[in-house]
Amino acid sequence: MDLFIEQVFNGIGNGVVYGSVALALVLIFRTTGVLNFAQGEMALFSTYISWKLTTEGMPVVGAIAVSMVIAFIAGAAIERTLIRPVESGRSPLNVVIVTLGLFLALNSLVQLFFGTDPQVMPSPFPSGSVDILSATVQKETIGLIVVLLLECLFLWFLLQRTRLGLKLRAVAANPESARLHGIRAGTMLMAGWALSAAIGALAGSLVAGERTGFDATLMQTILVYALAAAALGGFTSIWGAVICGLIVGIADALTIQYVDPLDGIEVVLPLGLIMVVLVVMPNGLFGRRTVERV
Amino acid sequence: MSLLTLENVSGGYGQSLVLHDIDLTVDEGHVAVVLGANGAGKTTTLRAISGVIPVKGSIVFDGVSLVGKTPEAVSRLGIAHVPQGRGTFSELTVDDNMRIGAVNRKDKEIRADLDRWYGVFPRLGERRHQEAGSMSGGEQQMLALARAMMARPRLLLLDEPSLGLAPLVTRELFAQLGALNREHGMTILVVEQNANLALDIGHWGYVLEAGRIAVQNSAEQLHDDEAVRKAYLGF
Numbered sequence: 263m264d265l266f267i268e269q270v271f272n273g274i275g276n277g278v279v280y281g282s283v284a285l286a287l288v289l290i291f292r293t294t295g296v297l298n299f300a301q302g303e304m305a306l307f308s309t310y311i312s313w314k315l316t317t318e319g320m321p322v323v324g325a326i327a328v329s330m331v332i333a334f335i336a337g338a339a340i341e342r343t344l345i346r347p348v349e350s351g352r353s354p355l356n357v358v359i360v361t362l363g364l365f366l367a368l369n370s371l372v373q374l375f376f377g378t379d380p381q382v383m384p385s386p387f388p389s390g391s392v393d394i395l396s397a398t399v400q401k402e403t404i405g406l407i408v409v410l411l412l413e414c415l416f417l418w419f420l421l422q423r424t425r426l427g428l429k430l431r432a433v434a435a436n437p438e439s440a441r442l443h444g445i446r447a448g449t450m451l452m453a454g455w456a457l458s459a460a461i462g463a464l465a466g467s468l469v470a471g472e473r474t475g476f477d478a479t480l481m482q483t484i485l486v487y488a489l490a491a492a493a494l495g496g497f498t499s500i501w502g503a504v505i506c507g508l509i510v511g512i513a514d515a516l517t518i519q520y521v522d523p524l525d526g527i528e529v530v531l532p533l534g535l536i537m538v539v540l541v542v543m544p545n546g547l548f549g550r551r552t553v554e555r556v
Numbered sequence: 557m558s559l560l561t562l563e564n565v566s567g568g569y570g571q572s573l574v575l576h577d578i579d580l581t582v583d584e585g586h587v588a589v590v591l592g593a594n595g596a597g598k599t600t601t602l603r604a605i606s607g608v609i610p611v612k613g614s615i616v617f618d619g620v621s622l623v624g625k626t627p628e629a630v631s632r633l634g635i636a637h638v639p640q641g642r643g644t645f646s647e648l649t650v651d652d653n654m655r656i657g658a659v660n661r662k663d664k665e666i667r668a669d670l671d672r673w674y675g676v677f678p679r680l681g682e683r684r685h686q687e688a689g690s691m692s693g694g695e696q697q698m699l700a701l702a703r704a705m706m707a708r709p710r711l712l713l714l715d716e717p718s719l720g721l722a723p724l725v726t727r728e729l730f731a732q733l734g735a736l737n738r739e740h741g742m743t744i745l746v747v748e749q750n751a752n753l754a755l756d757i758g759h760w761g762y763v764l765e766a767g768r769i770a771v772q773n774s775a776e777q778l779h780d781d782e783a784v785r786k787a788y789l790g791f
Contacts, residue, residue: 425659432645432656439643442606443707444631444660498647 277511337459502548
């Protein structure tokens with residue numbers, strides 16, 4: 263029983279990271295209508311910036327904050343310089359191909375700038391563990407969960423309760439009509455990319471801090487799990503992305519512990535989930551069916 | 557006093573011209589009606605005014621040239637464009653849709669305006685927390701009107717508001733439009749296929765044919781002109 267609870271908490275610890283990256287994917291999907299395959303590598307780059315700043319003697323929290331600001335600006339710049347010029351093209355595939363190119367480019371740049379050796383990112387959370395329900399849980403895991411919950415609350419507030427959020431949602435729902443209401447659609451898309459990049463920077467930096475070491479492959483499996491979480495959540499819901507991130511994380515941890523035949527190839531789990539979702543319920547658990555009336 | 561003046565306006569999509577030398581005036585406080593068959597260029601005329609398509613010629617709104625302006629900029633000058641398809645933000649609530657109408661307003665009377673338009677359109681008030689896309693076509697058209705009014709525009713552009721609506725609903729809608737003009741002094745440019753209803757609330761009418769203004773006259777005269785009816789309006 264203790265082992266089971268420990269694995270569940272392990273899963274939650276990973277799950278919040280998947281949820282967080284899924285959140286960033288959903289945000290761009292909702293505002294731009296494309297899947298940003300470079301999301302993970304953008305986060306990786308930001309993580310290296312956080313790490314580099316800590317090696318220069320900056321405190322961890324400050325380093326992550328600075329990296330988030332840089333990511334925010336870079337996200338906006340990427341939308342403006344790389345995404346927008348191809349967006350007006352005939353096929354949405356153009357944007358997808360650009361994000362795939364960005365994936366490869368960022369990964370190579372990271373190795374070029376920061377080398378290929380594994381590095382150690384300090385964690386902003388206290389080390390040690392506490393006992394919950396007779397299971398031992400790392401304080402870092404609890405820290406991660408708290409930060410992600412705060413992030414969700416912030417985003418929910420931003421989208422549902424502010425004027426900027428209303429504009430973002432308007433552009434996501436009907437960009438042409440939004441423009442006729444005086445909303446600068448281009449600026450909103452940029453804001454969507456900027457926000458997602460900042461969220462990714464936070465997620466990447468925190469997960470790197472939780473691990474014993476990280477290198478340029480850090481975000482690749484995470485992106486697969488995040489895609490599974492986003493698909494399961496239906497790609498539109500913020501809470502759906504987070505909850506499904508947790509579901510995927512817990513399912514993964516339990517698979518590793520209890521399903522021996524999948525030991526070592528547990529990544530088939532998120533891939534299987536994506537398959538099942540696409541085939542059985544294309545709108546996911548929390549997605550809405552697109553209904554249009556004439 | 558003319559609020560909007562188009563002179564020699566030509567425009568279209570890419571290489572193909574749809575509008576040829578359109579001259580059109582909308583007077584302050586009036587309802588101008590543009591009639592014409594499918595493909596005559598009615599929608600394109602509105603899109604030219606809103607800056608959705610590039611145009612040649614002159615479009616002046618209250619002394620300001622609209623040529624070369626983006627839809628965002630035109631909207632901010634006080635022109636509310638209700639497009640064909642009603643521009644509904646389907647997955648947002650009715651309330652959010654209404655607030656989008658007022659999204660660029662800085663004054664403190666937004667809430668008061670919300671209550672006011674929910675008063676005019678009680679069905680929207682009843683459904684304010686419902687997803688806008690789940691409402692009927694008629695209700696969505698009411699929402700489009702109310703949402704446009706939330707911007708406190710000086711000119712309302714309406715693109716075939718009767719499209720896809722049942723006759724009874726269409727009549728109700730035009731009654732509301734007439735009231736908007738009479739009671740709130742709203743200046744309206746409406747593009748329609750339903751000539752009778754539109755001319756009933758209109759002051760001046762234009763008939764578009766193949767991208768040119770074929771006939772223009774007071775709404776009354778157009779309404780009673782047998783020759784125009786037969787030649788252009790098909791009834």
